[in-house]
Amino acid sequence: MRKARIIYNPTAGRELIKKNIAEILQQLEQIGYETSAHATTSEGDATIAARIAVERKYDLVIAAGGDGTINEVVNGIAEKPYRPKLGIIPAGTTNDFARALHIPLDIMKAVEVITNGNSMHLDVGAANDQYFINIAGGGKLTELTYDVPSKLKTMIGQLAYYIKGIEMLPSIKPVHTIIELDDRVIEEDIMLFLISNSNSVGGFEKLAPNAKLDDGYFDVIILLKSHLADFIRVATSALRGAHLNDKSVIYTQAKHIKVTPTDDMQMNIDGEYGGQLPGEFRNLQQHIEFMVPQEFINEQKNNNQTR
Template sequence: MKRARLIYNPTSGKELIKKRLPYILERLEDAGYEASVHATKGPGCAKHAAETAVKQRYDLVIAAGGDGTIFEVVNGLAEKEYRPRLGLIPSGTTNDFARALEIPRNVKAACDIIVNGFSRELDIGKADDKYFVNIAAGGALSEVTYEVPSKLKTVLGSLAYYFRGIRKLPFMTPMNAHIEYDGHVYDGDIVLFLVCNTNSVGGFERLASKSKLDDGQFDLIIIEKMILPKLLGLGIQTLSGKHLKHAKIKYLKANSISISVERDVKLNLDGEYGGMLKGEFKNLKRHLEIYVPRTDNKHFSERLC
């Protein structure tokens, strides 16, 4: 019998997964899995649980929670020679990675995708000794996702990020950056850089609209120094995808990226604090096999037959 390990955050989404555990386990067992559960207890717990699942040679690992839970589970799987297939049951605030894969927040629909058994090999990013599936970013605005209190996210959802971001705008200071990407070089004063592995960042689904999930390429977005009113206007343009035509935006594709800046910068990895900036980013093409809907998602490089 196949074995599945469900790793879930018991506090995510108003305890949504905890309430639906009997249903999820029943669906897995009906699909032929011997299923077991691990509830996370704090930072690093989901990563450790995923590493244990690898050692015990589980066929399937399911990350149930928000982007932070998925980030930890991926870090527990990514560097191993044997990597179980990954399933997702999103229940976080923004669910950027699940949103890019078109996996709904509805538990029944997410379970349907897993038990239907259709999967794709997807890219992940490597930043020094850490891995990410969605984004690596640096700059004042990139700190918003891990600075917002969890209780505020529960009450306001994605709006909590927007409110905190608006408060930070007047205090943003530019940083001089040297960026090398696939043999090319960029030098200049910037306020933010985004190394995107998917199209959805912070709930903005059009931020990296040209992104592909399996092409071995990052979408590198560089936001150059600009005055506050223009920065506010840029935020509005992001909602419609018009920001890509902005004169102060550089939108580039690359497999390997090196970034150095003139001052200490905190690194954001999939919405989590990733330590201080270590500027080597490598795209690992089709590194993890993940259950996804059987649809022609425009962010895959190959269409279904």
């Protein structure tokens, strides 16, 4: 019999996963899975639980919670000789990865995506000794993700980041940075860099509009030295996906990236602190098999045919 393990954050989404766990287990049992659940208790617990699921060779692991829970589960699976299929039940604040995969934000509809059985191998990012599903980055502006109060993020979403960015900008100094991209080197004073795996980042669904989750490439966005007027122009353009041609922005794609700042710069991994730079970023193409809606599979096929 096939085995499934649900790794869930019991506090996520107003405890909706916790309240619905019996029904989720039942739906999986009905399609032939011997199913069990693990409730996370602290930061990093989901990674440990995922590693155990890998060791026990579960056929399916389900990450239920926000992007942080999904990130931890991926960190327990990535680059292991055996990697189970991975399902997603979103219950976070922004749910960037679920949005990128067109997974419904309704819990039981997300379970239906898993029970329908459609899957696709998707890229995962590696940053030094960590892994990411949405984005890695650096620069003082990326650090605002730590400072935006969770209640504000819940109430006004991406606008919270925009407000915080404007508030911080006068005190932010650009950092001279060397960025090596495959066979190209960029050396500039920058406000931030973003290495995007998916097209949905921090609630901005058009920040990396050309990103594909199975092509082996990252979308790289670099914001050069900017004043307040430049930042407002770029941020406003980003809301509609029109920022990539802005004079203050460098946009490119790459599989392998090295970032070396000449001053202190923190690394941001899927919206959380990821240590200090320098850093090396690798795209692990089609590395993990995710349960996804048929709609997403059709969209990816169409995108690949038109490239």
